[in-house]
Amino acid sequence: MSQKIIITGATSGLGLALVSRLKSAGFTPIITGRNADKCARIAADLDLPGYALDVANPNAITAVCARIRHDHGPIDGLINNAGIWLEGDFKTYSAADIRAVIDTNTTGTILMSHAILPDMLTRGHGTVINIVSTGALYCRKLISVYSASKWAIRGFTGCLEVESAPKGVRVMGFYPGKIASNMYETAGVGRDLDMAMTPDQAAAMVVTMLKDKDMLWSHVSGRSVQDYV
Ligand SMILES: NC(=O)c1ccc[n+]([C@@H]2O[C@H](COP(=O)([O-])OP(=O)(O)OC[C@H]3O[C@@H](n4cnc5c(N)ncnc54)[C@H](OP(=O)(O)O)[C@@H]3O)[C@@H](O)[C@H]2O)c1
Secondary structure, X not given: OOOEEEXXXXXXXXHHHHHHHHHHOOOEEEEEEOOHHHHHXXXXXXXXXXXXXXXXXXXXXXXXXXXXXXXXXXXXXXXEOOOOOOOOOXXXXXXXXXXXXXXXXXXXHHHHHHHHHHHHHHHOOEEEEEEOOHHHOOOOOOOHHHHHHHHHHHHHHHHHHHHHHHHOEEEEEEEEOOEOOOHHHHOOOOOOOOOOXXXXXXXXXXXXXXXXXXXXXXXXXXXXXXXXX
């Protein structure tokens, strides 16, 4: 039977590329996204299940994950991909900006894992991949809160990796460099992405991590060769 993989933030960029790649590879991607219309349209176009889900809303996580389990039974994989960007001098951030980044990138990832991982551990089967960032591998200016949101997930992922592996469940992190997606534009930040990797290139790496069941791919990073030119 086709393996069911929940993807958060699957309505654009890396998440959407993952949906296509996983479908081609014989998985059943379960599309989720904060924009209900986009989510429904993509699900209908690709003939896949789709659910509106804002991961910054803890009640929505509980309700939607219960519905997905009811509709599809046990889940084989979760890719915590939903994320937002915040850039600029720390002093210019509003409290609302800060909360949105932490609620989405950090708490959203943790609560999604909390909703899905326990059943995987009980069954001794499953994979969780958290989309992190090179922003959680080193520090640089102007991304203090985005970086904090991802460093937290680096720690979370590493601890769950060692906690879950002996029980037959892989928890892994992917730490991409620049991806040519909507993320910066959505945040109102101009960015030259000519040298960035494509969402499809990044998705190919994640699908390899997911498929290679005998390996626990820890701290996997990658960027386009052009990014070094
Ligand atoms: N782009 C990069 O250079 C880069 C580098 C390193 C890591 N990453 C990480 O890669 C992941 C994917 O980002 P991307 O580059 O593909 O950006 P993207 O094209 O903006 O995609 C992000 C997705 O997350 C969704 N999303 C945002 N907030 C959400 C929420 N509260 N609940 C549910 N979905 C939500 C967005 O929905 P909408 O379609 O409604 O906007 C979108 O579908 C993120 O975790 C990001 O931090 C990106």
